Amino acid sequence: MVDEPVVVDYERVVSHDSDLSKEVSEAFGENGFGLILIRNVPDFVEKKKRLFEKTWALTRLGSDILDNELTDHKSLYNSGWSHGKEKLKGDKPDLAKGSFYFNPLTDIPGTDDDREQYPLSYPLNVWPKEKDLPGFKACAVSLGCLLHNVALALARHIDIYVAGRVKGYSSHFLYDAIKDTCKAKGRLLYYFPLEEAERENIEEDSWIGWHNDSGFLTALAGELYVDDRTGVIIDTCPDPEAGLYITRRDESVLHVTIPNDCMAVQIGECVQIITGGTLVATPHCVRGARSSNISRVANPYFIDTAPSFPLSMPAGSSREKVLSSSTNSKVSSLSKRWEKDGTTFGEFLDKTFKVYYAE
DSSP, rough: OOOOEEEEEEEHOOOOOOOOHHHHHHHHHHTTOSSEEOOOTHHHHHHHHHHHHHHHHTTTHHHHHHHTEEEEEESSSOOOEESSSSSTTBBOOOOOEEEEEEOOOOOOOOOOOHHHHHHHTOOOOOOOOTTTTTTTTHHHHHHHHHHHHHHHHHHHHHHHHHHSSTTTTTTTTHHHHHHOOOOOOEEEEEOOOOHHHHHHHTTTTTTEEEEEEOOOOEEEEEEEEEETTTOHHHHSSSSTTTTEEOOOOOEEEEEEETTTTTTEEEOOOOHHHHHTTOOOOEEEEEEEOSSEEEEEEEEEEOOOOOOTEEEOOTTOOOHHHHHSSSTTTSOGGGGGTOSSTEEEHHHHHHHHHHHHHHH
16 A cells, blocks of 8 residues: 555656556555656646735635625536535535636636536636736636646546556547546635634644545645735645545545645546546545644646536446445445436536535
8 A cells, every 4th residue: 555645757647658557556546545746847836836826815805806706606606706605514614715716728618508508517717807816817727727738648647557457448538538628627725724713623624524526637736825814925834734634445544745846636536437446536635724824725626528428337347346446434425426327427516516515
């Protein structure tokens, strides 16, 4: 069992001649760590810093802008600003963080018919006015497109690994399914400081509750900590236990630190389905900082297929194997949302949103 994140160089990821089977297995296989780190991505550190530095200012735009101009109720808060709409811990609204959702590939995804049939999959972007937050849209689009392209390159290696182990799985199945999609979503997160009572009785999932990513691939831009009073960046979080946590199949919990010069990629539940359980989604949460006035900025980026894509197992696989490959008491059961083989991604996504979001 791997106890440290797997790290690969960007040049190996984008090369068609590299063999990353060992790394993919150690990251996402049966006893995998749960994510893979990618180092030396051109311009990543600079693009990340430019966007993350603007996030504190976004949260200070005021309710007239955040709630009245940037909150998109009809998309179930899948575009623009969202605060207190998610419910990862029972029916309690999540006020620990604010989210800004955006599609870096296009402001108007899909066709008119696509958007009518799958409104939660194809929301229109809602951006702050340039005068309110100069340069924000450009920075978000730039980082999002970079994360998208690197994750897409990694999909080739994931396909090769799975095709070598699962009969009937195409060596370019996942890559072909996501390479032309405009179903993509960045989620810029700002975790607010914990209240004093929360800091004194801190829970392991105090900033975001335990969950699996529901889609296909999730690219992570790492994290950055700031002083919530001023927006000044803090080089090192004063609480070494704050940050991202994951669980293994035996439900042991590990603290994961993504170095500043690395992006990461995680597997979602849909890849678990289409690989017949060969690759496994990893439950994860974020622990809050015990220190006062400390906030965290992060930017996961979700790369998915069109919502009409059927979530089908490879021939010869069983539903039991898919479900038993990841049974964790900390997260919502996959069986309650993927009720039958061939369920479309859009149907699966609608059921998942209704589990996690308050309407």
